[in-house]
Amino acid sequence: MSEWIKVCALDEIAPQGSRVVESSQGRIAIFRTAEDKVFGLHDKCPHKGGPLSQGMVNGDIVTCPLHGWKLGLKDGEAVAPDKGCAKSFAVKLDAGTVWLKLN
Amino acid sequence: MKKQKLVVVGNGMAGIRCVEELMKLAPDLYDITVFGAEPYPNYNRILLSPVLAGEMTIQDIILNPLDWYRDNGIKLYMGKRVDIIDRARRRVIASDGTEAEYDRLLLATGSTPFIPPIPGKELPGVISYRDIRDTDEMIATAKSHTHAVVIGGGLLGLEAANGLRQRGMDVTVVHLMPWLMERQLDKTAADLLKSSLEARGLKFLLEKQTEAFIRGESGRVAALRFKDGLEISADLVVVAAGIRPDTALAESAKLYCNRGIVVNDTMQTYDPRVYAVGECVAHRGIAYGLVAPLFEQAKVCANHLANFGIARYQGSVTSTKLKVTGIDLFSAGNFMGGEGTDEIVLHDPSGGVYKKLVLKNDTLVGAVLYGDTADGAWYFQMVKDAQNIHEIRDHLMFGQNSSVGDVGHAGNLSAATMPDSAEVCGCNGVCKGDIVKAIKTHGLFALDDVRKHTKASSSCGSCTGLVEQILASTVGGAYTPAQSKDKAVCGCTEHSHGVVRAAIRDRHLITIPAVMQALDWKTPSGCASCRPALNYYLISSWPGEAKDDPQSRFINERAHANIQKDGTYSVVPRMWGGLTTPAELRSIADVAEKYQVPTLKMTGGARVDLLGIKKEDLPKVWADLGAAGLVSGHAYGKSIRTVKTCVGAEHCRFGTQRSLSMGVKLERMLFGMWSPHKVKLAVSGCPRNCAEAGIKDVGVIGVDSGYELYVAGNGGIKTEVAEFLCKVKSDEEVMEYSGAFLQLYREEGYYLERTCHYVARVGLDRVKAAMVDDALRRKELYERLLFSLQDYEDPWTQAVQQPTLRREYEVIQIKEVAA
Ligand code: SRM
Ligand SMILES: Cc1cc2nc3c(=O)[nH]c(=O)nc-3n(C[C@H](O)[C@H](O)[C@H](O)COP(=O)(O)OP(=O)(O)OC[C@H]3O[C@@H](n4cnc5c(N)ncnc54)[C@H](O)[C@@H]3O)c2cc1C
Ligand code: SF4
Ligand code: FES
Numbered sequence: 001m002s003e004w005i006k007v008c009a010l011d012e013i014a015p016q017g018s019r020v021v022e023s024s025q026g027r028i029a030i031f032r033t034a035e036d037k038v039f040g041l042h043d044k045c046p047h048k049g050g051p052l053s054q055g056m057v058n059g060d061i062v063t064c065p066l067h068g069w070k071l072g073l074k075d076g077e078a079v080a081p082d083k084g085c086a087k088s089f090a091v092k093l094d095a096g097t098v099w100l101k102l103n
Numbered sequence: 104m105k106k107q108k109l110v111v112v113g114n115g116m117a118g119i120r121c122v123e124e125l126m127k128l129a130p131d132l133y134d135i136t137v138f139g140a141e142p143y144p145n146y147n148r149i150l151l152s153p154v155l156a157g158e159m160t161i162q163d164i165i166l167n168p169l170d171w172y173r174d175n176g177i178k179l180y181m182g183k184r185v186d187i188i189d190r191a192r193r194r195v196i197a198s199d200g201t202e203a204e205y206d207r208l209l210l211a212t213g214s215t216p217f218i219p220p221i222p223g224k225e226l227p228g229v230i231s232y233r234d235i236r237d238t239d240e241m242i243a244t245a246k247s248h249t250h251a252v253v254i255g256g257g258l259l260g261l262e263a264a265n266g267l268r269q270r271g272m273d274v275t276v277v278h279l280m281p282w283l284m285e286r287q288l289d290k291t292a293a294d295l296l297k298s299s300l301e302a303r304g305l306k307f308l309l310e311k312q313t314e315a316f317i318r319g320e321s322g323r324v325a326a327l328r329f330k331d332g333l334e335i336s337a338d339l340v341v342v343a344a345g346i347r348p349d350t351a352l353a354e355s356a357k358l359y360c361n362r363g364i365v366v367n368d369t370m371q372t373y374d375p376r377v378y379a380v381g382e383c384v385a386h387r388g389i390a391y392g393l394v395a396p397l398f399e400q401a402k403v404c405a406n407h408l409a410n411f412g413i414a415r416y417q418g419s420v421t422s423t424k425l426k427v428t429g430i431d432l433f434s435a436g437n438f439m440g441g442e443g444t445d446e447i448v449l450h451d452p453s454g455g456v457y458k459k460l461v462l463k464n465d466t467l468v469g470a471v472l473y474g475d476t477a478d479g480a481w482y483f484q485m486v487k488d489a490q491n492i493h494e495i496r497d498h499l500m501f502g503q504n505s506s507v508g509d510v511g512h513a514g515n516l517s518a519a520t521m522p523d524s525a526e527v528c529g530c531n532g533v534c535k536g537d538i539v540k541a542i543k544t545h546g547l548f549a550l551d552d553v554r555k556h557t558k559a560s561s562s563c564g565s566c567t568g569l570v571e572q573i574l575a576s577t578v579g580g581a582y583t584p585a586q587s588k589d590k591a592v593c594g595c596t597e598h599s600h601g602v603v604r605a606a607i608r609d610r611h612l613i614t615i616p617a618v619m620q621a622l623d624w625k626t627p628s629g630c631a632s633c634r635p636a637l638n639y640y641l642i643s644s645w646p647g648e649a650k651d652d653p654q655s656r657f658i659n660e661r662a663h664a665n666i667q668k669d670g671t672y673s674v675v676p677r678m679w680g681g682l683t684t685p686a687e688l689r690s691i692a693d694v695a696e697k698y699q700v701p702t703l704k705m706t707g708g709a710r711v712d713l714l715g716i717k718k719e720d721l722p723k724v725w726a727d728l729g730a731a732g733l734v735s736g737h738a739y740g741k742s743i744r745t746v747k748t749c750v751g752a753e754h755c756r757f758g759t760q761r762s763l764s765m766g767v768k769l770e771r772m773l774f775g776m777w778s779p780h781k782v783k784l785a786v787s788g789c790p791r792n793c794a795e796a797g798i799k800d801v802g803v804i805g806v807d808s809g810y811e812l813y814v815a816g817n818g819g820i821k822t823e824v825a826e827f828l829c830k831v832k833s834d835e836e837v838m839e840y841s842g843a844f845l846q847l848y849r850e851e852g853y854y855l856e857r858t859c860h861y862v863a864r865v866g867l868d869r870v871k872a873a874m875v876d877d878a879l880r881r882k883e884l885y886e887r888l889l890f891s892l893q894d895y896e897d898p899w900t901q902a903v904q905q906p907t908l909r910r911e912y913e914v915i916q917i918k919e920v921a922a
Contacts, residue, residue: 005917012910016628016654021915030915034628051670054658056631063631065658065666067562070631081556102919 004099010036016057025102028089029053031073033060038098039073040091046084106134109408110195110205112185112352114139116148117381117397118211119167124405126175132409135177136203138195141234142182144169147546149394149579151238152426155266159543161235166546188356190374207408210353210364210379214346214392223316228324229340232263241341245270248338252327254313256283258425260343264305265427275306275335277313287423287434291450292457292473299430316340348383348390363390368415370404380404386418393421395582398548422483424575431519433479436469436486437461444468447500460500465493477517478502480571494866503568518572527569530562535573542577550574565820593632595625600636600853607640613649615641636854639741639777643849646891659739662911663898664721672721673714675738676728680748680766681709690731694724708745710736722912725899734897744783746770747795751788751805758788760805765834772838775895779852782845797825800858801841810837814844815862823859826867829875843874843884
């Protein structure tokens, strides 16, 4: 099993914003919602590869900046009627620090 | 809490739509039981016509399969007719004895076909056209018999006749009135329709009254006789002579009926526990027979069933579209005219085109279009909105696209003439056939649903008109364009842009959460459509007070660069008025080499674009460019873009005014201006107009005696020529008038409305009254513009200097432990 890896302090991600993490499994977008929940998705839209980290976050959904697909932050699943999925990564918040687990 | 019980009688289009709307609002409020006399789940009745014509099957037109009822916990009694409503004990009883109790009851029993009392009407082979059973019988008869007669030359009758003809029968349409579809068409249009149906092999007998259906040897109908003695053979008679609201059940329960079950504006009958929607209803004396109004009723009714209690149904204007493939026919509103109305008519008999517009006091009240219905939705919208058409009256007849080049669909303006393989949406590569298929298989009725399912018209929107036409001809009168005047901002709210703007101003709201709370937003934090709009309304209404929220901006405005398809960015430094210097060019060249910029190009806005820069490099690039004095060109923003200039009197032998310096002054004045949509200006030094001022938001043309000002031009999706605003003398006046016009647009425009759309909405006369004729108001507008632009700082410099802002561009490196 892989380990939790330290990403950054929660403060370093804007609320309803995101940051990009460079990893051996490609770029990962780490999102912070308005309620300070954190999520991680492969930074590649299932539609045409748009960088999801650059999208707008509403509730637990991110809108891809390129053509507006909406993807659930929890599981990376596209909101119907679009079909597709961005790989999701385990992310947790612990005492103001964001942690990530690679798959 | 124990759930209440809702019983629905009638498993048809209106009743089930109401249940769907209710599930959206209050999914857990009721235990729902539905009774339906037909042995099918809810299906799309209007598509019985293509089923008859052999274009679709019954399976294709089911709207809510049995799974849907099960998944939503709805008890469905199929094939059970309710005979009794026991209002005292609040229960209904079906003919087989099944009972259900209710706290609230919804009647949606639809209509019954009207069969005139003609002797022989009970003979086998005499049927109406209403449901799957009728359709099946028609299809079966067509296989074994030859002669069909359709009684009734209305919408339904003609669709039946066309279908039977497609199935190989010899079809005669008998109509009592002097012309076809008299309730939807005037005589001229009806005659055109008749000839083209005749060309497809249909026969017509007009002004004929049937006296009797005659029985043949086999026991089924064999012929029919008219009052004038004429007899014709008929193995099948389809009576489509009209429908009557089905009020039998309501009447037996002593609910007040008068040409329908009488309801008030909340869709409530005279018994407050009993609601009614659909064709069975009479609202303000009108019973509707098309789907669009019934859906509106269903929405209002659901709102009350959910105990929200705010919606009111106020009646509908309807439009009609005959669903016979290849025939292009549209009518809406009062198309017959009459006292106090004017008519504008275009009639080209050999071209097969006829259009009539009926006007009353500068509003359009009705329209009939035959042969070219491209502008049907546009006219219908104006009828519904009661829009004042005074300013466009002279070209109203030529349609929405009369003077413009609407690009992206090969110049096609009429969907009817396009083959299925023609590309409708150039952005997303969607063909006509794809759209028709999606509408039919997914049971779509609204433009937004078509956008979601097919992506057509969801990007630049230039093909919206075409998609609307396709929708209209596929679902007939079931399509109504959204009310443009008070269209909701997005799915998160019921409120329109106008209402939201006014609330922000009048109630002094200065944050997005405050707006959402004050206006009862339905979602906790909005969506990608409403947040940018709200952010703009706040900062433009309360400059200096409302704080800009970068997270509520689209990425381009957040990152101050344009995102590219591969996730890199493009950088366009400002070149004031299109002017540059050797030092600026040198710094651009250096940056391009240092960061290995793959593409350098001149933009359509007359400046240099550096494309393909990694986000991490943006602050470094800006720092280098900034050293040479270059700042953001805002090529990414709903903001001031460019002021294009020509060389003007500074150099040109024809120049009358110094357009270079005028352009630079304007661009410097407007630096940092956010607006509902992007804003582009141009200044030409003489009427030869080398800066193309005629298609800009503000165009300035130098003439010997001063400047001519033009506004509301557009060069993008829809080419729109700017309109003359006024003439001024000095440079100062150009700044004041342009500034005042743009400030008016900033204060009144709706988000994503270009100046051309804004001026089309409010009217140029009103704009002139506000800022040309009224000098005081003009000065105030101008001052408010300057006030909100003061202290604006270049966003690139800020991102370079402030570490918290710079973070947006930095990639986080992590320490991975070797596995
Ligand atoms: C770079 C440029 C094309 C070029 O290489 O020349 C350009 C590029 C884009 N234009 Fe444009 N437009 C560019 C000049 C124009 C012009 C010509 C002009 O400005 O003189 C027009 C027509 C004039 C007009 O606006 O009336 C133009 C009409 C549009 C439209 C249609 C707007 C409309 O209201 O009809 C869009 C779509 C939109 O804004 O919603 C658009 C959108 C876009 C976007 C931002 C698409 C997007 O949202 O990502 C493009 C970004 C490309 C990228 O990858 O960076 N672009 N675009 C031009 C930049 C000008 C500049 O220096 O700022
Ligand atoms: C062939 C055809 C083509 C059409 N084309 C168009 C078109 O292009 N555009 C358009 O806008 N409209 C069109 N219409 C009209 C449209 O279909 C109707 O307006 C719409 O279906 C009415 O909806 P409703 O729910 O009120 O009635 P229905 O859809 O008829 O539903 C009522 C249901 O209630 C059931 N019912 C009645 N009484 C009882 C009872 N006592 N107990 C249990 N169940 C009962 C009926 O069996 C029926 O299933 C067309 C109609 C037909 C027949
Ligand atoms: S630059 Fe403009 S015209 Fe060219 S592809 Fe992009 S949006 Fe379309
Ligand atoms: S790449 Fe994300 S929507 Fe197209």
